[in-house]
Amino acid sequence: MLIKGMVPANGKRVVQEHLLFLLQNCNSVNALIQIHTQVLLNGLSHKNILIAKLLSFYIASGHLRHAHHLFAKMDNPTTTVWNHVIRGYARSHMPWKSIQCYSHMLSAEVLPDVVTYSSLLSACARGGLEKEGEQLHAMVLVKGYCSNVFVDTNLINFYARHDGVQRARHVFDDMAERSVVSWNSILAGYVRCGDFDGAIRVFDAMPCRNVVSWTTMVAGCAQNGKCRQALLLFGEMRRARVELDQVALVAALSACAELGDLKLGRWIHWYVQQWFVARNQQPSVRLSNALIHMYASCGIIHEAYRVFVNMPWKSTVSWTSMIMAFAKQGLGKEALDLFKTMLSDGVGVNGVSPDDITFIGVLCACSHAGFVDEGRQIFASMKHTWGINPRIEHYGCMVDLLSRAGFLDEARGLIETMPLKPNDALWGALLGGCLIHKNSDLASQVENKLVPELSVDQAAGYLVLLSNIYAFGQRWQDVITVRQKMIGMGVKKPPGRxxxxxxxxxxxxxxxxxxxxxxxxxxxxxxxxxxxxxxxxxxxxxxxxxxxxx
Structure with missing residues (x-):
């Protein structure tokens, strides 16, 4: 396919045209690198039209390191070429490099245009570059680019992310022309700051809604705990015959998990299967993880496991979600076996490894199953094997495990020697062990450490627990004292629901x-x-x- 070796000078134009043709039909990074090699071998690195095309393909494929080396060798790159590089960095995980490129562009006395500023504002929004964004806004005003819909849309996105929705709204209201992207940007701003009344007003006023508009509302509601509203909007989205994208499906599944809406969750699973089978594709890992979480939250553990087993590739979140699902259902052995499988199969084959959340799940499973020795070993391996410093949640799982199993002194010793300040949950787990094993003497010592630190809202459950422990030990005077303390604090235990x-x-x-x-x-x-x-x-x-x- 490619031309090998050097060619005469009069044949370089033919080679250049051939390489341009190959670039237009390039469909892999390896082919791109081969074309780049031919450019160098045939002495065409000074041909800016060819280099610009090659550069844009590198950037589009996310290979910014190759793009940077290529760009550095260009003679007098044009504004368009600079814009390619700036836009590439703006969309990457290094958006601040767009600002560096902009500085070099000005130093090279190349004039930026409206596309330059649009990309730079996008970079500031993604990278949290508030000071630079403000300065760019000033430059946009000076150059008179504020009437451009792309610049204005990126300004809205920048202010909505970093300075509250009010300044974004000012830009939006001043726009002479608004695209659906502009509407979506201000809508996302309201959702991001939690102003759902404002978001609904914008959503209702939109002259045209696309899948992004609907998904922004559904996902925003689900992520902010408004699960019922999220599912109502999801239903409207279906009735409007908008094609459901994976973000909307993940958000709806999250809401189903929170509300226990198994019926809708099953429908979404059916829809996912139909959609992907029709296109001969696999659901994304994120969507499969959401299905696992939904089924597990609804208590349908075998369906969660079926989704897990059928995944062609499993991320750390996939393994962790399934381990958590087993743990919450009291299936400690299954959770521990899956964790061992993850270590033996997942780490070596798929390149995934357990994270801090994985360890919370497996330690919780050990606690409910009474696997004390395994729990001790796993807890010790966190730092020694995986380099993960245990958080308060991990200590809480260990205290719960030891307390349930009757190792109350060891649990207390762990609390008193841990490098973090223990919270009420840890002392509460120890109290739970005191209730199980009827140790009212230790409970009395825990009371002296725990109760003075509690607010009225926190105290109810622990004081009732203490009262029950003292009742088991027939320490009736202590029961009366605890109840009087509850009355004095104005504590009332909220009823279960x-x-x-x-x-x-x-x-x-x-x-x-x-x-x-x-x-x-x-x-x-x-x-x-x-x-x-x-x-x-x-x-x-x-x-x-x-x-x-x-």
Whole structure:
């Protein structure tokens, strides 16, 4: 395909045309490098039209190092060539290099144009370059480029990311012409700062919405805890016959996981299968991870595992999600076995390794399964083998593991010798162990360390737990003291809450709740279920006063 060796000077024009043709049909980096080699071998490195084409292909493929070397050898690059390089860095993981290129461009006395400033503002938005962005805005005003839709859109994006939505809104309101990208930029600004009322006003006012507009709203709601609203918008998106992209699907699956909406989650899984089968493609790793999380959150662990097994490549997040899923379902052995498989297969073959979240999952699994020795070994390997310094969450898992298993002194020693300041969750885990193993003496010592540090909102659960521990030890005076302390602090333990979804509607209940319109019928069913459970041998704990309301 390529011409080998040197050619006469009068044949260089033919070679140049041939290489330009090859560039237009280039579909791999290896072919690109071969063409570059031919440019050098045939003495064509001074041909700017050829070099500019080669440069743009390197940048488009993300090979900025090759692009930089090529650019450095160019004679008097034009504004267009400078713009290629600046735009390439603006879209890379090194957006600040765009500013460096801009400085060199000015030093070379090459005049920037509207494309230059548009790319630079994009780089400032992505790289958090607030000072540089402000200076560029001033230059844009001086040069009169503020009426350009591309410059204005990147200004909106810059201010929406770094200076609040108000300045972005000023730019947006002053625009003579607005594209759908401009609308999407201001919409994303409102969502990013959590102003969903403003986002809805913008969304409703949009003359034209595309998939990005819908996805911005769905993902924004899901990421900010407005899961019900996210699913309502997702439903509207479907009814509007907008093609669902992977970002919207991941966001909707996240909301399904949070709300326990298995029905919609299954529909999304079906849609994903149909869409990708029709195109002979595989879902992205991120989308598969979201499916695992959704099924695990809904308690359908076998479906989560089926998605996991069918993934052609698994990221660290994939392994971690499945380990977490097993751990949350109390399947400690399965979680530990999967972790071992990850270490033996995943690390060597796929190049993935466990991260700090993986270790939280596997330590949690060890805790629920009572795998004390394995938990100790895994905890020790974090720093020694993987170079990961344990965080407070890892210490919490270890304290919980040791406390559940009855190693209360070891758990206390770990808390008192750890390099981090222990929080209430660690002392609470130790208290939980005191309840399991009826150690009221240690609980009394923990009380002296824990309770003085607690706010009123934090104290309720721990004080009820202490009261129960003292009741187990028949230390009734201490029970009275704890209850009086709760009254004095104004503490009241919030009642537990339960959710159930019926016909797409989520209902929630608290103990003694009579607000539901079908409450009498519900309590009749509950009575029958309780009666049947008692016949099957169920018996409630009655030798301590659990969760007494004050």
């Amino acid at each position: 339960s959710w159930i979804q019926i016909n797409g509607v989520v209902h929630n209940f608290v103990a003694g709740d009579m607000t539901h319109k079908h409450s009498h019928f519900i309590y009749e069913i509950l009575y029958d279920v309780t009666k049947q459970a008692n016949l099957e041998g169920y018996g409630s704990e009655i030798n301590v006063f659990l969760d007494i309301e004050v």
